Amino acid sequence: MTSPAPIWRRCAAAFYDGLLLLGLWMVALVVDTIVRDLVGLDRNWAALRAYLFLVGLGFFGWSWTHGGQTLGMRSWRLRVQRSDGAPLRWLDAALRYAVMLLCWGVALTPALLQVPQLASRPHAATIRAAALIALAMGLLWTLLDARRRAPQDRLSGTELVWLPPARTG
Template sequence: MNRVFPECEAEVQQASLLRRFAAMIYDAFLVAAIWMCTGFAAVGLNNGNVVEGPLFQSVLFLLTFAFFAYFWVRLGQTLGMQAWKLRVQTIDGKHISLRQALIRFMTAILSFACFGLGFFWMLFSANKATWHDSFSETQIVLLNKKSK
């Protein structure tokens, strides 16, 4: 069951593309730190030898999804989104589900793979939605100063 965010906002303001990119850069540093710690642990477990291959890449992929899914589903915000006063939510203002987080994550990868077209799509979309907003039925909103 999806929980509704506690604050009631009369009108939701969509987050700008620039603010979204700023939050993504912040989160990219956190994901890189997770990858480095995982790499250090993997090398340590592998007697100091380099770790590579599909299993290791899959672990990094799953850890990256776990990072985003945890913050999106539990809090509605990653640390980068908190810094830039953004929140992901359903269209009706509720916490997103794990299924929506997975769809959002996978579609965002597709958006990047198409040279960012899925992100820039919001500049031409009537409802200012990216591909991952549309496919996951979510939105990124700008929080007002009273919101946490």
């Protein structure tokens, strides 16, 4: 029997998976730099963003479509599934990943706007306030939902469940 994942477990798994994603992106940047230097290409920021998006989609998409768990989710006994209990398809995973990145971006915006170079920009305080309001609304949305679905779950038709401990003996 499964139950909706508690928010603190979701956050712990997200932190773990965020560190893994950061590591994958660093390796991807090294590969990009080496290939560009070998071929003699200038940096194309749009192509780099698309490449990093696809690297992350590969990690999350493969994990979610092959067992429903990333390493962070496995550590906290969480699994993502479609709302009907079926495994995710690649389209489900891609939509969930895109919305998840957007949510992470909103959640990290107030902290990033503490950096002096960004804090001094016009409208930084307004953007920080808007991000905090959006973050609070997303958390409230998750808390009030009977199945604890976050925005990325609702929009992709998925849910995150907490798995019971494995029986031994």
